[in-house]
Amino acid sequence: MDKALTKLGSSWISTKAKTEISHITDDLSSLSNTVEEKAKLFINKLKGKSQKGLPDLLREYNLPPGLFPRNITCYEFDASKGKLIVYLSSPCEVCFKDSSIVRYANRVKGTLSKGKLTVVDGMKSKVLVWVKVTTVAVESYKSDKVWFTTTAGVKKSRPKDAYLMPREAVKVEEF
Known part of the structure; x- marks a missing residue:
């Protein structure tokens, strides 16, 4: 024994x-x-x-400037390939003005083009359960909607004005 x-x-x-x-x-x-x-x-x-601020870069590519939290560590952008990498000190989440919640890993990667952030890795959204976001898009310059597409194939529209200002993130234990 x-x-x-x-x-x-x-x-x-x-x-x-x-x-x-x-x-x-x-x-x-x-x-x-x-x-x-x-x-x-x-x-x-x-x-x-x-380097210009991330909100300015997003605005230049017709994406809402508050898509990422205010407290990012830094970011890298390779304009020739459109590769964007955003660094955060820890996994965190933001509750936006429209009550939507987005969670971010320490590093979020994606391909940035006019009106789109595609091949996203490191971002989740709460749609009943947490699902990985694969694409964030704005259909046109005058559009008032931001579209989030998830790995589950769900395409959810949210009001663009909820993402106009970068918000403070809350640290979470895990992505």
Whole structure:
């Protein structure tokens, strides 16, 4: 009986240790990415290449400027490929003016083109349950709707004016 309890206890401790080490590794990776991105921004500023704010970039591509939270760490945009990567310090969520909720991972990636953010990775929306967002689109410059398409094939329209101002995000435990 003692051997069984000892084996069970050591298995439990081993599992807990692996979980904690995994969390520490994730935290270090997030910190490393944040430091790397801040260094890139600093070097670009030293070179005289200042990057416009993310809300300005989104506005330029006819997407609502408040699509991402106010407290992003930084972002990268490769205009030649349309690749956008937005970095956040931790997974978080935002409740927008229309009561819709969007959750963001530490890093959100997608392809930015006029009126669309496609091939999105790292964004979820609550539609009864949390579902991954694959596309965010505005049909035309004068449109008053933002369309969210999810992996479940659900296409949901929301009022564009709910996403006009970047909002403060609330940290969540996991994406």
